[in-house]
Amino acid sequence: MPKQCDLSDLMDRAASGDQAVFGALAAEVQDDLFRFGLAQGLTAADAAEAVQETLLRAFERRRAWRRGASVMAWLYGFAMNVVREMRRKRPRGVGVDPEVLADVLRDGSAPAAADGTSPEELAALAAALADLPPRQQEVVACRYLRQMNVRDTAAAMSCAEGTVRATLTAALVNLRRRMARWA
Amino acid sequence: MMSGEDQIPEQEYDKVLKGLSRIAVQIERRKYPGHAWPALRVHERTGPRLIWFAIPAAAAMAAALLLAVVLRFAGQGTSPIGPQGGVATSSSADVSHSLALMVPDMSESLEAGELKMELPSISLPAAPSLSLPSAEITDGMTLSLPSLSLPSYGEKSGNNDS
Numbered sequence: 001m002p003k004q005c006d007l008s009d010l011m012d013r014a015a016s017g018d019q020a021v022f023g024a025l026a027a028e029v030q031d032d033l034f035r036f037g038l039a040q041g042l043t044a045a046d047a048a049e050a051v052q053e054t055l056l057r058a059f060e061r062r063r064a065w066r067r068g069a070s071v072m073a074w075l076y077g078f079a080m081n082v083v084r085e086m087r088r089k090r091p092r093g094v095g096v097d098p099e100v101l102a103d104v105l106r107d108g109s110a111p112a113a114a115d116g117t118s119p120e121e122l123a124a125l126a127a128a129l130a131d132l133p134p135r136q137q138e139v140v141a142c143r144y145l146r147q148m149n150v151r152d153t154a155a156a157m158s159c160a161e162g163t164v165r166a167t168l169t170a171a172l173v174n175l176r177r178r179m180a181r182w183a
Numbered sequence: 184m185m186s187g188e189d190q191i192p193e194q195e196y197d198k199v200l201k202g203l204s205r206i207a208v209q210i211e212r213r214k215y216p217g218h219a220w221p222a223l224r225v226h227e228r229t230g231p232r233l234i235w236f237a238i239p240a241a242a243a244m245a246a247a248l249l250l251a252v253v254l255r256f257a258g259q260g261t262s263p264i265g266p267q268g269g270v271a272t273s274s275s276a277d278v279s280h281s282l283a284l285m286v287p288d289m290s291e292s293l294e295a296g297e298l299k300m301e302l303p304s305i306s307l308p309a310a311p312s313l314s315l316p317s318a319e320i321t322d323g324m325t326l327s328l329p330s331l332s333l334p335s336y337g338e339k340s341g342n343n344d345s
Contacts, residue, residue: 034215
């Protein structure tokens with residue numbers, strides 16, 4: 001992940017009218033935004049499209065940037081809205097992109113293969129992720145697939161931090177129940 | 184921790200977290216496959232949009248239609264009530280003519296502030312006379328009825344009883 005101070009400096013200059021700087025900022029954050037889309041259950045093609053749309057919205061709203069705020073949290077807010085719109089167009093998500101899941105199943109390197117989870121269990125976990133309610137899927141993706149802290153997760157989801165914790169607990173219970181049923 | 188039927192073995196909880204961790208590791212290896220910052224799309228998004236042309240065009244069309252309707256009445260010197268007292272707003276000459284005939288012309292009946300309405304006379308067609316053949320008693324005992332003949336329908340002939 002890019003350094004926050006560098007991103008803040010780039011965003012400050014882009015917001016004050018230097019449009020070329022926004023291109024440099026986009027190059028710094030596009031990989032993170034792409035992974036964010038993948039973690040939210042988009043396919044690789046949809047995640048790439050979501051990156052473009054997120055950057056365009058951020059460019060349009062660059063005047064609304066507040067100095068000192070977290071650039072990634074600000075961008076994740078746009079990205080989450082884009083992801084939600086894409087999910088509305090596609091009623092049932094994939095949970096985990098099939099290519100990513102295939103790579104996970106193929107990956108025999110340590111420590112991935114040493115944790116004792118079988119390929120069938122991983123496939124069941126991906127299916128369970130897709131079956132979660134949208135909010136629970138979002139919070140699991142932010143907290144466990146992107147390792148975002150509670151504050152950034154709450155900012156991205158436009159909700160309170162307590163809501164993030166409660167939703168995460170409910171999501172884990174749901175996932176555990178489904179995995180237990182699978183076992 | 185949960186209790187009762189919601190009790191789930193702890194190892195299943197671990198499996199969920201470990202599975203999520205493996206997926207997270209694989210996602211972290213991915214890179215954005217798209218192009219660099221799309222200057223062309225920014226221009227398309229921030230450039231002039233079709234809506235800014237569509238709104239004035241629609242307003243101009245509405246104004247032109249309104250002006251055409253106003254000029255049509257003003258240019259012909261007509262009012263919604265036709266010269267013969269009938270409703271003349273219809274664009275069809277036949278319809279306006281037939282409507283004018285339905286309303287009586289009262290222009291000649293107005294004299295010195297008096298309103299005299301001359302109702303058109305209505306004459307119903309005369310009812311057709313019905314004449315039944317009379318029956319008569321010829322000799323005080325015998326009633327002779329006129330013979331009734333039903334009209335024949337078609338050229339049916341022969342016996343229908345079979």
